[in-house]
Amino acid sequence: MICPLEAKRNEVLLEYSSRKLDAGELRLLEDHLETCPACRDFVQAQRAVWDALDVWEPAPVSADFDSRLYRRIERQPVSWFDRMMRPFQPFGLRHAIPIAVSAAVILTAGLLVQRAPAPRPQPQHDTAQMEVLQPEQVVLALDEMEALSQLSSPVRPNKADSKM
Amino acid sequence: MEQRVNRSVGAGVTDLDPDAELMLRVRDGDGASFGVLLDKHRLPVVHFLYRMIQNHGVAEELAQEVFLRVYRSRATYEPTAKFTTWLFRIATHLALNSLRDGKHERMQERLDENTGDMPVRQLADVRPTVEQSMVRQARLEEVRRAVAALPEKQRAAVLMHKYREMEYTQIAKVLDCSESAVKSLLFRAYETLRARLAHMA
Numbered sequence: 373m374i375c376p377l378e379a380k381r382n383e384v385l386l387e388y389s390s391r392k393l394d395a396g397e398l399r400l401l402e403d404h405l406e407t408c409p410a411c412r413d414f415v416q417a418q419r420a421v422w423d424a425l426d427v428w429e430p431a432p433v434s435a436d437f438d439s440r441l442y443r444r445i446e447r448q449p450v451s452w453f454d455r456m457m458r459p460f461q462p463f464g465l466r467h468a469i470p471i472a473v474s475a476a477v478i479l480t481a482g483l484l485v486q487r488a489p490a491p492r493p494q495p496q497h498d499t500a501q502m503e504v505l506q507p508e509q510v511v512l513a514l515d516e517m518e519a520l521s522q523l524s525s526p527v528r529p530n531k532a533d534s535k536m
Numbered sequence: 537m538e539q540r541v542n543r544s545v546g547a548g549v550t551d552l553d554p555d556a557e558l559m560l561r562v563r564d565g566d567g568a569s570f571g572v573l574l575d576k577h578r579l580p581v582v583h584f585l586y587r588m589i590q591n592h593g594v595a596e597e598l599a600q601e602v603f604l605r606v607y608r609s610r611a612t613y614e615p616t617a618k619f620t621t622w623l624f625r626i627a628t629h630l631a632l633n634s635l636r637d638g639k640h641e642r643m644q645e646r647l648d649e650n651t652g653d654m655p656v657r658q659l660a661d662v663r664p665t666v667e668q669s670m671v672r673q674a675r676l677e678e679v680r681r682a683v684a685a686l687p688e689k690q691r692a693a694v695l696m697h698k699y700r701e702m703e704y705t706q707i708a709k710v711l712d713c714s715e716s717a718v719k720s721l722l723f724r725a726y727e728t729l730r731a732r733l734a735h736m737a
Contacts, residue, residue: 382719382723383704383719383722383723386722386723386726390698392701414730416734417730417734418726418730420730420733420734420735420736421726421729421730421733421734422698423736424675424678424679424729424733424736425679425683425698425699425729425733427672427675427676427679428587428676428679428680428683430582430583430586430587430592431586431592433578433579433582433596433599434596437578437582437596437599437600438574438578440600441574441600441603441604444600444604445604445607448604448607448608
């Protein structure tokens with residue numbers, strides 16, 4: 373095994389000191405420790421630190437910790453989202469959202485149906501036809517006017533006829 | 537993009553992490569599950585904060601804030617990591633803010649006092665002599681001072697590594713840094729502690 377201190381793998385020594393090294397590396401390191409005084413010193417000092425830290429036991433938590441916390445939770449302002457979701461809470465939030473969305477869709481659809489406008493009267497076909505035929509009518513009228521003007525003009529006697 | 541990846545990992549996390557499952561139930565409106573989480577994590581969170589701040593009153597106040605934030609965040613909770621990673625991330629964030637806000641000065645004052653809020657664990661049937669008790673108290677005081685002297689991030693890393701037995705990857709996630717940065721923090725922290733406490737062997 374390459375010396376962990378030389379290989380900058382101090383975590384191996386830290387894990388060994390805290391007795392968390394896996395079996396494979398443990399055997400290799402123990403073999404190495406027999407020949408490496410630097411690593412041995414490291415492990416000895418680290419174990420002393422580990423044991424010293426074990427001495428430090430904090431005081432127990434106050435008996436009223438939970439009640440104080442729940443009082444603070446109760447004082448929390450309720451958001452509009454929570455208020456809206458409250459009726460759905462027995463179903464759980466995962467089910468509440470699809471239920472709420474479905475309800476909203478049904479409600480919206482109902483409102484749309486109720487407010488649907490009355491059917492508009494169909495436009496007169498004649499009017500449309502008039503609009504479509506108008507240019508043709510103009511052409512026809514012009515043709516008729518031209519024909520009438522030709523009919524109403526006086527018939528001039530032909531020169532040849534007059535000679536006769 | 538990372539959020540999306542985390543969401544897809546989320547299902548895997550909840551498969552392994554029963555606390556995340558409980559938190560999802562809290563999200564769905566199950567108040568009893570919050571009580572279970574509180575029961576399980578109250579002591580570790582208070583002790584972590586106490587060892588960070590070294591003031592029992594402030595530690596409990598911060599722990600309350602931690603659980604209040606957990607409760608407040610229930611609607612938006614996504615199991616993107618282990619529950620304890622998220623919990624200790626909140627706790628560490630609050631502890632570091634508290635220390636930066638100057639409460640550490642109070643902590644130092646408290647260290648200078650004769651601290652009565654930190655009993656050394658004693659077994660009822662094995663009563664230590666006065667001398668043993670004094671030696672033990674002195675050792676404890678030395679440990680506390682050595683830990684308090686560590687830079688804040690090193691202290692947090694040591695406390696999570698030693699007392700919560702967290703893996704480097706989890707500590708990295710809590711402290712929002714790389715795994716190699718955690719190894720470096722721990723190495724420097726233990727180096728300082730070895731220099732101060734090795735004689736206690």
